Amino acid sequence: MQRVRPDATEGDGVTEAPDLSPREARDRWLDKLRVQLREQTVSTYKYRLKLFVEWCESEGYESMRDLSGWDxxxxxxxxxxxxxxxISLKNEMQTLRRWFEYLASIGVVEDSLADSVIVPDVPQDHQSNDARLDHHEATALLSYYRETPAQYGTRNHVLLELAWHTGARIGGLRSLDVRDVRCHEFENERDPAYYVEFRNRPEEGTPLKNGPSASRPVALLPEVYAVVDHYLEERRPDKTDDYGRQPLLVSQRGRPSPGTIRDWMYLATLPCNYGPCxxxxxxxxxxxxxxxxxxxxxxxxxxxxxxxxxxxWMRNRGVPVEVVAERVNASVEVIQKHYDVEDPLEEMLNRRASFVSDLSIDPEDTES
Known part of the structure; x- marks a missing residue:
């Protein structure tokens, strides 16, 4: 229902914006954002407003006009x-304020409503990148790389896929050669086995932290192997290292240093890759x-x-601790001490799951 503005004169055709429910107002803003932003970015805004919309509905607010600063x-x-x-609360409140600013600009809410949103300051120790990569963030990042043709199979994409799905140390990632990416075809009708082979080669400049015992094959999902295969076919520069080997991850000079791989990972995990800063x-x-x-x-x-x-993440997905320890080359004791499952309910629900298939990336995880 449209209402005539109080300051409008009869017959001038000027009307107020219609009453919109919180859900309708949110969807209108998201539709506008889709014109200029990636769908993944829009989904991030939708998720941040989801809790507010549900709260409004649970509290009985049927119109955005009913909201006040006290609300x-x-x-x-x-x-x-x-x-x-x-940091999560800060992001939610920033998005809420931007939404209210848009709604005020089209007359759905009062201008003062946006001013009533207090965005909390984030203490310096909460702004550090010392925290682990959360699986929601990893899912959003990998979905971005997989769904963006210009980024699919790039070096940064391959680095993040392998680091996340194998849990390898920086030395292990650096040690991989092209020949270490394997596909084993079976004689019967079984699906092929995809994996990477970590090998300890200290005499050629790529020792693994735990020496010969760290040499191991690590299974890959078909979609992860497909990313690496695309990189090898379309994007990898034809370069060798000082020993004539073909590094999987290549810098301009051949095999990258640990510091270079570290820089690449920082770039690969920038949050603006998949959503608003x-x-x-x-x-x-x-x-x-x-x-x-x-x-x-x-x-x-x-x-x-x-x-x-x-x-x-592997532990939370129900992967047996012995399997995780083998994949990432760590002891069971270290895994149990430092990587406890955080959610007992999630642990219970996932006990029945098989370990490799559980490592798929599902874009809907970002909405969890």
Whole structure:
């Protein structure tokens, strides 16, 4: 229903914006964003507003016009009671404010409503990229790389896929040669076995941390193998290292140094790759997107933190601890001590799952 503005004169045709429910108002904004943003970015905004829309519906708010500053304060208190991460709450409130600013610009809500949204400050220790790569973030990143033709099978994509799905250390990733990517065909009708072979080659400059005992094959999902295969066929530069070997991951000089791989991983995990910047920066002008500055982004992750997140994710997916230990070349004791399953309910639900098929990336995980 449209209403005539109080200051409008009869017959001038000026009307107020219609009453919109919270869900309708959200969808209208998202439709507008789709014109200029990637669908993955729009999905991120949708997820951030999901809890607010559901709260409004549970509290009986049928129109955005019914909301006041007190209601926004009540919602924030409601969210804080759930004890979310400070950075998560900050992102939610920033998105809420942007949404209200848009709605105010088209007359759906009062201008003052956006001002009532208080975006919390994030303490410096919460802004550090020392935290592990969360599986929701990993899913969003890998979905972005897989669904973006210009990024599919790039070096950064291959690096992140292998680091996440194998849980390998930086030395293991650096040690891989083209010949270490394998596909084993069976004589019967069984599906092929895809895997990478980590080999300890200290005499050729690529020792593994735990020496010969670290040499092992690690199974890959077909979709992960497909990414690596595309990279080998279409994108990998034809270069060798000082020993005449063909490194899988290649720099301009051949086999990359550990520091170079670390820089690549920081670039590969920048959050603006798949969604809006959580630090209110524009990617086009942000120094964090530059090669030598990506490590300074509070939300980028080092190879070790990707490994930490991957191991925790494998455990949470119900993969037996002995299997995880073998895949990532760590002891069962270390896995149990440092990578405990966080959610007992999730642990119970996933006990029956087989380990390799559970390592698929599902884009819907970002909506969990």
């Amino acid at each position: 926004i304060e009540s919602y924030e208190a409601h969210r804080r009671s759930a004890e979310p991460k400070t 959580p630090h209110e920066k524009e990617p086009e002008t942000c120094d964090y997107t530059r090669y030598s500055h990506a490590s300074k982004c509070p939300s980028s992750r080092s190879p070790h933190k990707v490994r930490t997140g991957a191991i925790t």
